[in-house]
Amino acid sequence: MDEPRAALLTPDIEPLDSFRGAWRAKPSNVALLYAARAVRGLGDGFAVILLPAYLVELGFSPFQIGVIATGALLGTALLTLGVGWLGFRRGLRGLLLVSAIAMMLTGALFPLAQSFPLVLTLAFVGTINPSAGDIGTFVPLEHAMLASDAAHGSRTQVFARYSLIGGLSSAAGALLATLPDVLVSLELPRLSALKLMFLVYAGLGLVGASLYLMLPNSRPAMDRGSKVAALGPSRKIVYRLAALFSVDAFAGGFAVQSLVALWLFERFEMSIAAASLFFFWSNTLAAFSYPVAARLSRRFGLVNTMVFTHIPSSICLIAAALLPDLTGVLVLLSIRAALSQMDVPTRTSYVMAVVTAEERPAAASVTAVPRSLASAISPTLAGAMFATSFSGLPLVICGALKIGYDIALLLSFRHIKPPEEA
Numbered sequence: 472m473d474e475p476r477a478a479l480l481t482p483d484i485e486p487l488d489s490f491r492g493a494w495r496a497k498p499s500n501v502a503l504l505y506a507a508r509a510v511r512g513l514g515d516g517f518a519v520i521l522l523p524a525y526l527v528e529l530g531f532s533p534f535q536i537g538v539i540a541t542g543a544l545l546g547t548a549l550l551t552l553g554v555g556w557l558g559f560r561r562g563l564r565g566l567l568l569v570s571a572i573a574m575m576l577t578g579a580l581f582p583l584a585q586s587f588p589l590v591l592t593l594a595f596v597g598t599i600n601p602s603a604g605d606i607g608t609f610v611p612l613e614h615a616m617l618a619s620d621a622a623h624g625s626r627t628q629v630f631a632r633y634s635l636i637g638g639l640s641s642a643a644g645a646l647l648a649t650l651p652d653v654l655v656s657l658e659l660p661r662l663s664a665l666k667l668m669f670l671v672y673a674g675l676g677l678v679g680a681s682l683y684l685m686l687p688n689s690r691p692a693m694d695r696g697s698k699v700a701a702l703g704p705s706r707k708i709v710y711r712l713a714a715l716f717s718v719d720a721f722a723g724g725f726a727v728q729s730l731v732a733l734w735l736f737e738r739f740e741m742s743i744a745a746a747s748l749f750f751f752w753s754n755t756l757a758a759f760s761y762p763v764a765a766r767l768s769r770r771f772g773l774v775n776t777m778v779f780t781h782i783p784s785s786i787c788l789i790a791a792a793l794l795p796d797l798t799g800v801l802v803l804l805s806i807r808a809a810l811s812q813m814d815v816p817t818r819t820s821y822v823m824a825v826v827t828a829e830e831r832p833a834a835a836s837v838t839a840v841p842r843s844l845a846s847a848i849s850p851t852l853a854g855a856m857f858a859t860s861f862s863g864l865p866l867v868i869c870g871a872l873k874i875g876y877d878i879a880l881l882l883s884f885r886h887i888k889p890p891e892e893a
Contacts, residue, residue, distance in 0.1 A: 500616060500687070503685055504613050504633070505636050507567075507609075507613070507682045507683060508613065508633055508636050508637045508640070509637070509640040510640070510682065511574075511609060511640075511679060512637040512639070513641070515600065516641035516644015516648070516750075516754065517647040517668060517671075518599050518644075518668075518669075518672055519600070519601060519728045519729050520645060520747055521665055521668055522601060522729050523536055523601075523732055524651075525669075526590070527733075527736070528662050529590070531590075532854075533737070533857045534855050535587060535854070536729075537850045537851040537852070537855065537857075538591065538850075538851050539587075539590060539594045539601075540594075540729060540730065540850035540854070541847045541850045542591045542592075542594045542595040543594040544724065544844075544846050544847035544850065545844065546595035546596055547598075547607050547608070548841075548847060549840075550596075550607075550608045551607060551608050551611065551836055551840050552836055552840040554569075563615060563616055564684075566608070566612050567609065567612050567613070567683040567686070568683050569608075570612070571680035572680060573598050573676075574673070574676030575674075575677055576597070576673075577597030577599055577669075578599075578669045578674070579669075579673045580597075582666035582667075599672070601727045601728070610835060610839055611832050611835030611839060612832065614823065614835045616686070617630065618823040619828065619831070626820050626823060626824065626891075627817065627820040628765050630765075630819045630823075631761045631765035632762070634815050634819075635758050635762055638755070638757050638758025638812070642754035642755040645750040647668075647671075647747075648746075649744045650664070651665050651667075652743055652744050703830060704827065705825060708826070709833075709837050710837070712884075713838045713841045715876060715880050715883065717841035718875070718876045719872075719873060720845040721845035721872065722868070722869045722872030722876060723846055723869060723873070724847065724850050724869075725849045725865035725866065725868050726853070726865060726869040727846070728750065730850060730853050730857075733857070734857065734863070735749075735800075737862065738863075739797045749801055753808035757808045757809065757811070760780075760809050760812055760813045761812065761815065761816050763813065764813035764814070764815075764817050765816060765817075768820070772888070773820060773821040773892070774821065775881075776813060777814040777817050777818055777877075777880065778878075780813040780814065781814055782873075784806070784807045784873075785807075785811075785869075785870035785874045786870065787803045787807040788803070788867075788869060788873075790803050791803035791804050791863075791866060792863030792864070792865075792870075793863065819835075821889055823835070824890060824891070825889060849865075852865070
């Protein structure tokens with residue numbers, strides 16, 4: 472019986488067995504990384520919603536908020552590039568600890584920064600991002616550690632569960648974004664209530680640091696005497712992927728979650744509580760799409776799964792920008808949420824599969840950094856576009872560019888197979 476046919480007849484057993492095999496390899500490492508991802512997701516889930524609300528409360532304009540979003544993404548890109556290349560030579564645990572400490576300091580200092588220059592500076596050097604996607608200094612380090620513990624047959628499932636945990640925790644974090652309204656009802660000033668949430672974010676950074684402390688101080692597998700570069704035989708593939716991913720990220724920067732929340736606040740006068748509830752459900756839909764993506768990738772391949780789930784989500788985003796009815800907009804955005812993130816575990820698994828073990832931290836960094844750099848440009852442009860007569864223009868641009876990226880990705884990489892598809 473051919474392999475696709477066999478996989479189709481036994482859909483429930485193989486993914487589960489593969490995951491159990493990966494878990495048995497190094498259960499403590501995998502569990503700790505999953506737990507740390509959950510903690511980060513919880514903080515990111517409410518921070519991405521409350522960040523624009525906090526900046527509006529300080530009196531910043533949509534354009535200034537876009538500039539701050541750009542600064543945050545640009546700073547994230549530079550720091551991610553640094554830890555990705557350091558991860559090739561340094562212990563991964565130490566770099567994860569530094570990132571967790573940066574998260575703690577970001578949450579502690581953000582309530583003290585109220586002028587535009589100070590907020591912009593803190594956004595640049597801190598860990599709060601305007602995007603709900605998993606970007607930042609943690610990413611290449613955690614991906615490299617997870618990939619080292621997973622066999623080829625279980626790698627996508629491991630990353631799918633990693634993304635699922637992150638998505639569910641982000642959804643829970645979105646619900647926590649309703650706490651300021653509760654505190655305001657108890658007669659706490661609104662600005663003070665928002666500041667308190669940043670302290671909660673700092674506390675989550677402390678929890679993450681305690682989890683990373685329990686990890687072994689491991690490096691990517693390599694010969695101690697080797698002088699190989701951080702990127703060696705896979706350099707050309709990684710750079711081509713990075714170039715394409717940067718187009719996708721530039722497009723995504725027009726519709727990062729903080730700006731979508733701002734768009735809903737401005738266009739439909741949604742409350743923070745209503746937006747939090749919506750993003751809870753949209754993040755939940757996105758989270759449960761990750762294991763579905765892993766199943767689809769086993770049947771159709773990683774690249775096909777990335778492309779043919781992404782295109783319909785972009786069409787929904789464009790349609791949402793054109794609708795005047797809030798209910799229709801939320802339905803389309805929800806469908807988009809259920810489809811748009813299926814490329815996350817498949818993309819990560821693909822990158823980790825087509826490079827050697829010692830190249831993984833640098834490959835994760837090099838493919839992530841252009842995404843952050845490219846996405847850092849578009850929020851400022853989107854913030855300016857919100858002031859035009861058609862405030863949904865950034866969403867249309869985002870969807871159109873993403874469709875172009877998907878077509879280019881399919882044409883460029885459909886013949887380069889990971890080991891499990893070869």
